[in-house]
Amino acid sequence: MTSRNTAPRPLSTTTAVLAVAGLTGLAGLTACGGADAGSGKAEVVASFYPVAWLAREIGGADTAVHTLTKPGAEPHDLELTPRQIADVGKADFAVYVKGVQPAVDEAVAKHAKDKSLDAASVVKTLPPPAGGEEEEEHEGDHGHAEVGYDPHVWLDPNRMAVIATALGDRLAKADSAHASAYKERAKAVAAKLGALDRQFRDGLKNCKHTSIVTAHAAFGYLSERYGLRQVSIAGVDPTNEPSPKRLAELTGQIKSAGATTVFTETLVSPKIGQTLAREAGVRTAVLDPVEGVADGSSDDYMTIMQKNLRTLRPALECS
Structure with missing residues (x-):
């Protein structure tokens, strides 16, 4: 894990989060x-x-x-x-x-x-x-x-x-x-x-599997914190579609890792993940990157993350 020390750059819509400073009362x-x-x-x-x-x-x-x-x-x-x-x-x-x-x-x-x-x-x-x-x-x-x-x-x-x-x-x-x-x-x-x-630490402490196959590379911090390995279909941007070659590579990785699940998302079409799951002979489930909540939803950051934990435990066969 490394500290960031880079020059300012343009921001994309996925990660805008917290800006606060320079106030005078x-x-x-x-x-x-x-x-x-x-x-x-x-x-x-x-x-x-x-x-x-x-x-x-x-x-x-x-x-x-x-x-x-x-x-x-x-x-x-x-x-x-x-x-x-x-x-x-x-x-x-x-x-x-x-x-x-x-x-x-x-x-x-x-x-x-x-x-x-x-x-x-x-x-x-x-x-x-x-x-x-x-x-x-x-x-x-x-x-x-x-x-x-x-x-x-x-x-x-x-x-x-x-x-x-x-x-x-x-x-x-x-x-x-x-x-x-x-x-x-x-x-x-x-x-x-x-x-x-x-x-999360207690729930993911004793698991048979540690690889999570995700729709895009959003779960690096969660994986690093709790000893998991992220295998992503797309990179940081979920709109980038993988080539047939990449899908074939992912199918092989799923089988070699013994993964049971391909995780799709709430705000991105699940079609590619569903296709990959069929090719690999595994199931799908939703793992939410908490990037947005639908209008009128009773969920918030805490409840969504708790749902993610409940989704991960059976997929990783945790005891």
Whole structure:
């Protein structure tokens, strides 16, 4: 595991998560025009669901959180409207994960550089996942390779706890009138995430298999944290389709690893995964990368991750 130390790059829609910084107190926030002068709430713009969840949990009643990616939409495909770009500039906080959504990366760099927090900047990052030939062919399409690390940091509850603490500290410094509330909420969120981490460690401790075959390379942090090995159909970008040669290679890897399941996703078509599973003679199941939640869903980050654990245990034949 290596720490990231790279030059800024454009962001893709899959990983926008946490940007928060450079604030000067609630009075200053209201004066800049981003906060609601009537309610006194600080305006927070979040790139996509995982950071939006974290910002709402920690910001509580003291913030108004707006998400750039529509509910249920695939974040990697995000294109910002002129109004959304303006909203990034007007907001008091910008929350994102650099390396997921190039459009968000660019908007933050141009309009919110001094009042943003990149969630990936406060945790140790992993190298970008090794892609198959389809990843090489499409390299640069969405800018993922340029960032120099895997941006899916939110899929490790332990790292999410670190991000939660960092966000609470930033908000407390920015808005001293509500400092204790931000810190208390951040502490509570970090504790919940710590408990989730323990559930995963205990649940995946004794498993017959350790390879997980995923729709795209989103689960590197989860795999690294809990001693698993990720085998991905697509690379970091789930829209890149594998060639017949790559599918044949994956079929062989599934059989040699004794894997029982090909994991599909909620926001991406399952057809390729289903085809691969048929070729390899295994079943499919949904493993959610928590990149978006449909409108009206009662699920949140915590419940989705708990469902993921319940899905992984039988697939890996854990005792």
